[in-house]
Amino acid sequence: MPRPRKNDPTSLIKPLLADFARQVASEVERLTLQRVRHALDGAVNGIGARGLAPRARRQTVLCYYPGCKNVAAPRFGMFCAAQHKGLSVTEKERYRKQHAARRK
Numbered sequence: 001m002p003r004p005r006k007n008d009p010t011s012l013i014k015p016l017l018a019d020f021a022r023q024v025a026s027e028v029e030r031l032t033l034q035r036v037r038h039a040l041d042g043a044v045n046g047i048g049a050r051g052l053a054p055r056a057r058r059q060t061v062l063c064y065y066p067g068c069k070n071v072a073a074p075r076f077g078m079f080c081a082a083q084h085k086g087l088s089v090t091e092k093e094r095y096r097k098q099h100a101a102r103r104k
């Protein structure tokens with residue numbers, strides 16, 4: 001068992017590791033997407049269908065705040081990071097309900 005260190009490096013290493021993990025994850029995702037696209041291209045070309053490019057990204061969702069055209073951030077409960085992330089929970093709840101009602 002190693003002796004516990006006075007200056008525990010964990011707090012320094014953890015964010016680095018998290019960052020690294022994110023990078024690896026996104027790289028893997030990119031490569032996977034590439035491979036899938038490649039496979040799809042082959043299949044599509046085989047059939048002779050064209051113009052059916054696979055949608056690369058999910059459609060961007062706009063901020064739930066009425067009239068706001070910023071991109072929503074799932075982190076902030078689907079409100080934009082620029083202006084509306086600071087809304088109170090009750091307000092967000094209200095706008096979320098409005099949003100759901102509008103979509104029906």
Ligand SMILES: [Zn+2]
Pocket residue numbers: 063064065068069070079080083084
């Ligand atoms: Zn907004």
